[in-house]
Amino acid sequence: MPELPEVETIRRGLEPHLVGRRVRRLLVREPRLRWPVAPELERRLRGARILQLSRRAKYLLFHTDRGTLIVHLGMSGSLRIIRERAAPGPHDHVELRLDDDGLLRYTDPRRFGAWLWTEAPAEKHPLLARLGPEPLGNDFSGDRLFQAARGRTRSIKSFLMDSHIVAGIGNIYANEALFMAAIHPARAAGRIGLARYRRLAGAVHEVLQQAIACGGTTLRDFVDGDGRPGYFRQSLQVYGRGGQSCPRCAAAIRETRSGQRSTFYCPRCQH
DNA sequence: AGAGGTACCTGGCAGC
């Protein structure tokens, strides 16, 4: 479900409900997520004070006075603040009860998400240590992308979606950024010039910023921490629009598949 | 080393 803008939207929505709160208890109904939720997580979190909520790639980092809770939403995960007691549904796998009686509920039908704990600095965690730069941070640039692409034969789309190259770009925004930069998604990453990489980096930045400003993209079921959908879907130029006309040149948008992922592009605009 | 495919899991939907 969530790419970087959706995770950032959730982070911003949850932050005021969580920062400064103490964890009363953690309830794990279903530990079988991507990796089993560690049995000792409840003991580690009980009584911990949440100091800060940050994001790295698509990981949410709950910094506490005891260590860091790392949460990933996978494809179908969501986090909601619940105020009224409602009976849990079949996919409500984890709950964090807070000292103000608030409840953070984690729902994830496909169970590709993760709840992990580390007492070392979060950026040293094996899952985070080798991530590429944040696309909205200062370390990300067309020059850096260009350098990383030297000698690479894989497609630019797969390159852009590789979190070790740049963090947090998934299928929707890879398609959109390549359209914005007029680059064909199947083009080899190593055969794109510096000027076009600069344009691409600008496009990545712009599309992510716009999506965050809209509260993310809701395709079927994304909701933020307060249960609201995102409105970027209406701004999508190519994603999910196979056969429709290109907003730039009116040619029919083409849909192909590579590595089990749908790819959308304009065969006339993108080279 | 790099590139590509597979696996994890459930729900929704199109097509028959």
Add this chain to the structure above:
DNA sequence: TGCTGCCAGGTACCTC
């Protein structure tokens, strides 16, 4: 209506 097959926003891991 009910079954089957395919698709989905992620990504670690395996093989070639």
